[in-house]
Structures are given as structure tokens and as C-alpha cells.
Amino acid sequence: MIRSRTALLALAVSTAVALAACKKPEEAVPPAPSPAVTAPSTPAPMAPATAAASVTSVDLGNAVGADNRVAAPATTFAPTDTIYAAVATRTSEPAGSVPGTLSAKWTYQDGQTVHEDSRQLTLSGDGTTAFQVSKPDGFPAGKYKVEIAWDGTVAQTREFEVK
Secondary structure, eight states: OOHHHHHHHHHHHHHHHHHHSSOOOOOOOOOOOOOOOOOSOOOOOHHHHHHHHEEEEEESOOBBOOSSSSOOOOSSSSSTTTTTEEEEEEETTTTOEEEEEEEEEEETTSSSSSEEEEEEEEESSEEEEEEEEEEEEEOOEEEEEEEEETEEEEEEEEEEEOO
16 A cells, blocks of 8 residues: 555656646747837827917017007118017917917027017917017117017017118
8 A cells, every 4th residue: 555655656746747847838928019100190289388379470560559469560660769569369279268478589680689578478369469679779770680489489580670
């Protein structure tokens, strides 16, 4: 009986070793393939504030009306003129309001900043915002420009001259 238990135990151990040796090693499961990246068929949309609000035009002049629009557009000014930039904006946001910063940077021909101004706005539909620059003792003659930016991104630039 001891012999049959020993034989049975030996048979069980040898079967376990044989099965372990014959067992196929587990293959590593390959990672799932990543989805193919394809180019979008349309350009990616810009940042929400930029896509929902835009500067549609900038007019320069030496006077604005009650609606902040330039009365008579001009690109040449006298040294003592107050120069206005009437900035037309539009929103495409269905909810009707887009907050952001509209700014104007006025520079002289050598790149020197003459004046900077900004407004925190909540745009709704179409609108016009007026910026102005003046120098009581007169601007030096030369070429100037104004850069209009929405949320820090230049949207439009206008050049003008003081004679």
C-alpha cells in the first residue's frame, strides 16, 4: 500500500511537471491598435472667444457720432487733430454675449508706442467701440499705425499719416 501511494504520488508529480513543461507560454496581449489619425476635413475652430466675436472693420477719422462711428473716414490728419478709431465688432454667439478685451495700440513710424488703451467688453450682436488719441501740443509729422486686438490677438491694423 505504501508502494502504491508512492507510485501514485510519483505519477501525480511527474504528470504535473510534464503538463507544466508542455504548457504554452502565455503570449503578451498586444495593446489595442490606436485609431488611425486622419486630417480633419475642415480647419480646426479657433478659440471660442475669437470664433464667437470678431473685429469686422476699423475706420479712422477726426470725429465720431453718438453711435461711435467715424463721421468722415480719413487717413491724413493735422498735428493737433484728435484721431479716432471706430472699431466695428460682431458676435456670432447665439446666446448673445461674449466677454473679452478690445484694445488699441497707436505707434509712430519708428515703432515707438504713442498710446495704448483697452476696454473690457461683453459684446452682443453688432457694435462699435471708439478709441482716440490726441496730443495738445501736436503730433510730429510722419507715418503712424493703430493695431486693434481682441483678447490680445491683433485683428486689424490701420496706417495713417500726420502732416
